[in-house]
Amino acid sequence: MSNPTAAMLVIGDEILSGRTRDSNLHYLAKALTGHGINLREARVIADDPDAIVNAVRELSATYTHVFTSGGIGPTHDDITADNVARALGAPIGVRDDARALLEAHYARTGQKLNEARLRMARIPDGAELIDNPISIAPGFSLKNVHVMAGVPAIFEAMLQGLLPRLTGGAPVLSQSLTVMRPEGDVAAPLRDLAARYPDLSMGSYPFQREGAFGTQLVIRGSDAARLDTAMAELKDLVSE
């Protein structure tokens, strides 16, 4: 596929301890598929400076885009911005444009822009802000790394603002067929079909419903006509 590629980096001890269930990966995966960006890898790491630096360097060198979630709030364990800057060799400090956003927001809500909150205005030199319509403290894009919040509603809003700025490819289409046969019965025809359509991706997902075994067969690709042809063949193959 010649579509742009991407990786996601989820930053947060709370995911790895089991306290919190991540939902941003699933949201991002669906959004990127629709935008024609090919998500190839995701990583979840702890709030650890070296872990962030190493992952950002490796992923940003490998993929067209890297999307991060988590670690950009006001507390001592919010270390994502500083370590993304360090990974990419950019200076970082409180930036006037981000500070102005926070000043206006806290003036409006009658809260104090204290030292902790001011940390959220730390933005690397050369980064482009990502709008946060919910709690105002912005994310940012530095080179090909897009830094967003971990709170799902904020992550989702930031991504909706960011995506139109990114060049996508052909959206990946999919068609699926549910058969009430166990996966082991349809594996052989599916394998033969996949070998004859190397430009399409075929997967099978077993399930159990009221005690009976079934399989969902999925064909993915960017050419709608090819999908139609392959799906018609698949239906013939497994209709026995």
Added chain:
Amino acid sequence: MSNPTAAMLVIGDEILSGRTRDSNLHYLAKALTGHGINLREARVIADDPDAIVNAVRELSATYTHVFTSGGIGPTHDDITADNVARALGAPIGVRDDARALLEAHYARTGQKLNEARLRMARIPDGAELIDNPISIAPGFSLKNVHVMAGVPAIFEAMLQGLLPRLTGGAPVLSQSLTVMRPEGDVAAPLRDLAARYPDLSMGSYPFQREGAFGTQLVIRGSDAARLDTAMAELKDLVSE
């Protein structure tokens, strides 16, 4: 922490395309925390031979344990077993013990042990089988890599059979305190407290409830008395 460390490797195009929402990471994270194994990293990768080999090599060299999910069914995209074997330099083929399990199972259910299903008896030399009480086809442990199914009910059952075989450390305990104050108001006292208890891990998780901002503060560690002391201090600090 001197507890054993671990990484998880989720293998499957369907997670990265957004078709399926992974739930095994969250289940594993909670189970390992309870068992005193410190989950440090998770990765999601595609059904790609080199991606599997590279990730298995890197993670198994870095952590005490690696837990994989996905890619051990009967279809052409189920390539986990062969590539874990390749990563660790172990020969692999249909093994008699695994084949016997499948033969008995399919004889019982009146299904055919066809060529596709026989792929599920491919187990590396030297690996120890992991019991699958649901659909019988086993997982396996090869060196420090534990290979399990992607279907959540099967993954969970396999893990419950596997965990008692693994040496754990002191379970990580946690205490939490919910305050109806925004995160930016409690960040400074939390930071000071965290600096005085370097043996404990402290996190804060903002939320919104009926329009008001609140924060959940969490302290984690393996020494119950230290947790009690730190939590008592935290309550004093944020009760203003």
